[in-house]
Structures are given as structure tokens and as C-alpha cells.
Amino acid sequence: MEKITAVKGIKDVLPGDSPVWHRLELAARRVFECFGFCEIRVPIMEKTSLFQRSIGEATDIVEKEMYTFRDRDDELLTLRPEATASVIRAYIEHNLSASDPVTRLYTMGPMFRRERPQKGRFRQFHQIDAELFGDDSPAADAEVIFMLMHFLQTLGIGKLSLEINSLGCKACRPVFSGAVVDYLKGRESSLCPDCQRRIHTNPLRVFDCKVESCGEVIDGAPRILDFLCADCSEHFSRVKSYLSDLNLPYEINPRMVRGLDYYTRTAFEVKSGGLGAQNSLAGGGRYDGLVQFLGGPDIAGIGFGIGMERLIACLPPDDRNPYAAEIFIAALGERAQKIAFTLTQELRRRGICAAMDYSGKSLKSQMKRADKLHSAYTLIFGDREIEENCAELRDMNTKNQQRLPLDQLLEAVTDILKREVKVL
RNA sequence: GUGGGUGUAGCUCAGCUGGUUAGAGUGCCGGGUUGUGGCCCCGGAGGUCGAGGGUUCGAACCCCUUCACUCACCCCA
Numbered sequence: 082m083e084k085i086t087a088v089k090g091i092k093d094v095l096p097g098d099s100p101v102w103h104r105l106e107l108a109a110r111r112v113f114e115c116f117g118f119c120e121i122r123v124p125i126m127e128k129t130s131l132f133q134r135s136i137g138e139a140t141d142i143v144e145k146e147m148y149t150f151r152d153r154d155d156e157l158l159t160l161r162p163e164a165t166a167s168v169i170r171a172y173i174e175h176n177l178s179a180s181d182p183v184t185r186l187y188t189m190g191p192m193f194r195r196e197r198p199q200k201g202r203f204r205q206f207h208q209i210d211a212e213l214f215g216d217d218s219p220a221a222d223a224e225v226i227f228m229l230m231h232f233l234q235t236l237g238i239g240k241l242s243l244e245i246n247s248l249g250c251k252a253c254r255p256v257f258s259g260a261v262v263d264y265l266k267g268r269e270s271s272l273c274p275d276c277q278r279r280i281h282t283n284p285l286r287v288f289d290c291k292v293e294s295c296g297e298v299i300d301g302a303p304r305i306l307d308f309l310c311a312d313c314s315e316h317f318s319r320v321k322s323y324l325s326d327l328n329l330p331y332e333i334n335p336r337m338v339r340g341l342d343y344y345t346r347t348a349f350e351v352k353s354g355g356l357g358a359q360n361s362l363a364g365g366g367r368y369d370g371l372v373q374f375l376g377g378p379d380i381a382g383i384g385f386g387i388g389m390e391r392l393i394a395c396l397p398p399d400d401r402n403p404y405a406a407e408i409f410i411a412a413l414g415e416r417a418q419k420i421a422f423t424l425t426q427e428l429r430r431r432g433i434c435a436a437m438d439y440s441g442k443s444l445k446s447q448m449k450r451a452d453k454l455h456s457a458y459t460l461i462f463g464d465r466e467i468e469e470n471c472a473e474l475r476d477m478n479t480k481n482q483q484r485l486p487l488d489q490l491l492e493a494v495t496d497i498l499k500r501e502v503k504v505l
Numbered sequence: 506g507u508g509g510g511u512g513u514a515g516c517u518c519a520g521c522u523g524g525u526u527a528g529a530g531u532g533c534c535g536g537g538u539u540g541u542g543g544c545c546c547c548g549g550a551g552g553u554c555g556a557g558g559g560u561u562c563g564a565a566c567c568c569c570u571u572c573a574c575u576c577a578c579c580c581c582a
Contacts, residue, residue, distance in 0.1 A: 142581085146581095199578095359582080443540080465540075473541090
């Protein structure tokens with residue numbers, strides 16, 4: 082029989098890995114909520130047209146990476162390749178701008194892109210995503226960037242580099258694009274085949290090329306920063322000024338262009354060493370026209386996405402046991418086991434992590450089991466104790482054992498454990 | 506989509522120029538006091554050597570095909 086495995090590029094998070102994920106998710110919630118962000122949970126699939134319009138028809142994501150299928154009623158649906166589009170859709174659909182002119186939202190979950198998997202790149206991957214709507218001031222840009230950096234620092238990730246750029250707006254970007262195309266066309270023969278193609282499809286992408294010969298051409302190319310209009314230029318310098326006020330080191334990367342069409346003005350990216358070729362941990366930027374473009378009011382927006390798998394790859398390994406029992410009940414013989422069974426469930430009902438083994442193994446193997454579960458206490462009793470109406474409670478660290486009255490086990494154990502829990 | 510690398514026990518890997526019942530560590534199960542864990546010792550279970558074909562007296566090892574995983578390009582989180 083053919084073995085059924087997980088789909089290529091889609092991974093399980095096994096019990097040993099889940100503590101890191103929990104830590105990450107909790108840390109994100111704590112930090113983001115300090116900055117006034119509320120969670121929004123958006124669906125994992127949307128109408129295909131949402132992504133086509135927001136991300137851009139000519140992007141790689143839309144052209145060849147989306148998981149798109151026809152629903153039974155012929156509607157085209159797509160597994161989301163990123164979160165921003167869905168958040169904006171929900172923001173518009175539920176008219177969230179009406180209840181608060183400035184809205185801060187975050188969300189996290191799986192995204193899907195059909196790429197060839199490699200280190201740090203999967204077909205189902207997870208992002209933490211934050212979006213700020215309704216504020217086009219440079220302070221909003223700086224706040225969002227600061228929150229991102231603060232979050233990453235909270236997790237103890239070293240060797241972070243923050244790169245920023247301004248991509249201009251509707252007014253100045255086309256002028257720049259035109260200049261770039263003119264420049265590149267004159268030097269087409271010095272470019273790699275990919276870049277020659279890009280001149281016509283997405284000229285700004287040439288800036289991302291890593292081929293050496295292209296690099297030389299790019300070095301001499303027009304720079305977006307020289308083409309910014311007065312407003313964009315003013316905006317960018319104020320963002321930089323805010324970042325400096327926060328003592329946040331950054332580098333200006335005039336070659337940075339983000340892969341999604343909707344970005345305007347501030348764009349940023351956080352990289353980290355030790356991630357292999359996919360060294361981009363997080364990226365984001367401003368998208369002032371997008372809400373309106375998707376049918377909503379003319380509201381500014383800025384946000385970022387963090388790759389959770391990549392983040393975890395930067396984190397020190399977490400060896401904590403995914404489960405630690407507070408008490409293990411080791412019962413010997415049928416009578417004891419019957420009592421132990423109810424006791425275990427009762428303890429659990431009281432919020433105590435109790436564990437036992439139902440298979441009637443030897444005390445030795447039950448003790449081993451208790452040890453493996455890192456249980457703080459083990460309650461031991463068999464026929465002998467039942468005759469004497471008691472049970473032995475062993476402290477696994479000190480090896481001290483005390484007798485507890487069998488007919489008040491639940492109360493006695495709860496009492497002792499609650500006291501311990503409080504100390505912790 | 507295009508290249509390179511790797512597929513042997515649940516996991517990490519040995520396996521010399523092809524040679525007989527394919528190994529280790531770890532994990533799992535059991536034993537070493539009759540009812541007491543971690544350390545140590547002993548034993549056990551577990552593998553159609555990714556799959557298919559070929560060469561050969563004989564293939565985990567050589568050849569071909571295929572699949573999977575992985576890294577890189579591309580692109581991005």
C-alpha cells in the first residue's frame with residue numbers, strides 16, 4: 082500500500098516543537114497589545130480576485146505561486162499567500178474605519194505559496210502580521226518599525242539588520258520607473274537574461290538581482306531617493322528622524338524594492354545571519370492607496386509580516402518538555418487502579434496535571450514513567466496501603482515519602498499541590 | 506521551472522576494493538530485591554538497506570530509471 086505522507090513543503094509541528102511556537106505567539110500578543118494592536122482572525126481562503134488586485138497581476142506570487150482552485154459553484158478561490166489583503170478586505174467589509182479612525186490590527190497563521198521548498202522556505206508557512214490603518218504620519222511608520230524590532234529583540238535574536246527605503250508615491254514613482262527603464266535599455270546587453278526580461282515585466286526588480294555584472298549596472302542606475310517628490314522626501318526624512326530618536330540603528334538600502342506591487346513610501350526589511358539564502362526575517366511597508374483601490378475609503382495603511390519558521394530558526398533551541406506532570410499516580414493491583422483512575426480524573430478536573438498508567442505495569446516501570454514525565458510527586462499505593470487506609474506520597478526531588486489518608490486523598494493531594502503551585 | 510547533494514532501525518548515523526545471519530549510539534519494552542525513578546549492567550523488539558529494473562555465482566555497495574528529501578538559482582516571510 083502506498084504510504085501517505087504530508088504534502089511537499091508542508092510540515093508538521095511536532096510536540097517537541099510546540100513550546101517554541103507557543104512562546105513566539107505569546108510574546109507577539111504581549112508586545113503588540115502594548116502598542117494598541119488587537120487581534121483579527123481572517124480566513125485562510127479568499128476569492129482569487131482579492132489577491133490579484135492587491136498583490137498585483139505581474140508579481141511572481143500571483144503569476145505562478147498561488148494555490149487556486151474552482152469551487153463547486155465555479156467560483157475561483159485561493160489559499161492566501163499573505164495576510165494583508167485579507168485584513169484589508171475585512172477592514173473594508175465590516176467598515177472598521179467607522180468605529181475608529183485609527184485601527185491597529187494583528188493576525189497570525191498559515192500562508193500558502195507554491196514555490197520550490199528550501200531552507201527557510203515552505204509551501205505552507207506561518208506569518209505574524211500587523212497592520213495600522215488611518216494614520217499617514219511618519220510617526221506611524223516609525224512606531225510600526227519600532228514595534229517589529231522591539232518584538233524581535235524581546236525574543237533575544239541577535240545580528241539583526243534593519244534596512245529601509247522609500248518607494249515614492251503615485252506621483253513620483255512613475256517618473257523614477259521611467260528613468261530606470263531608459264537607463265536599463267541603454268545597457269541591456271550587460272544584463273543577465275533574467276534582467277533583460279525584467280525590463281519589460283517589472284523593471285524595479287532588476288535592483289534585486291544578485292548577478293555580479295548586473296550589480297555593476299545597478300550601481301550606476303538612477304536612485305529612487307533622488308526622484309522623491311517633496312512630500313515623500315519630507316515623509317522619509319521624518320521617519321528617519323523618529324528612528325534616530327528611538328536609537329534604532331538602520332541602513333538605507335536604495336535598491337530595496339518589495340515583491341508586492343502595493344507598497345508606497347516607506348518600505349523596510351529585517352534580515353538575520355545564519356538563515357541560509359532566505360535571510361529575510363520580516364518585511365513590510367506603507368500602502369497608502371491600497372484600501373481605496375480595493376473598494377474602501379481613502380485610508381492610509383502600513384504593516385509588516387514576520388516569517389515564523391525563519392524566526393524559530395534564529396532562536397536558541399527550546400528543550401523544555403512539552404508536558405510535565407505535577408503528580409503521577411502509581412497504583413498496584415486492580416483495586417488500587419480503580420481508585421487511582423477516579424482520583425486521576427478528579428485531580429485533572431481541579432486543574433492539576435495528573436498522570437497514571439492504565440496497563441498494570443510493575444511499580445518500577447511506573448516510577449520510570451513518572452520520572453520521564455518530570456512529575457514532581459508520585460502517589461504510590463497497592464493492597465498493602467489499602468488495608469491500612471493510606472497512600473504514600475513521594476516527593477521525586479527529595480525522595481521523602483509521607484502517608485496520606487486514603488479516604489481523603491483528593492483533598493490531601495489537592496492541598497499539597499495547590500500550595501506548591503502558589504509558590505511557583 | 507532549472508541545477509547540485511543525500512536516501513540503511515522511531516531518531517542520528519557506521520557499513521573497508523561487491524562476499525555468507527546488515528551494525529552502533531539514542532529512544533522504546535523487560536530484567537538486575539519480593540512493591541520505589543534518574544546513574545550503571547544485561548536482555549529484547551524493531552530494517553523488503555527509498556522503489557523498479559539490470560550486471561554478477563553473489564549487490565546496501567556497480568549501472569540505468571524513477572520517487573522522495575535537501576541545498577541553491579528564481580522569488581520572498
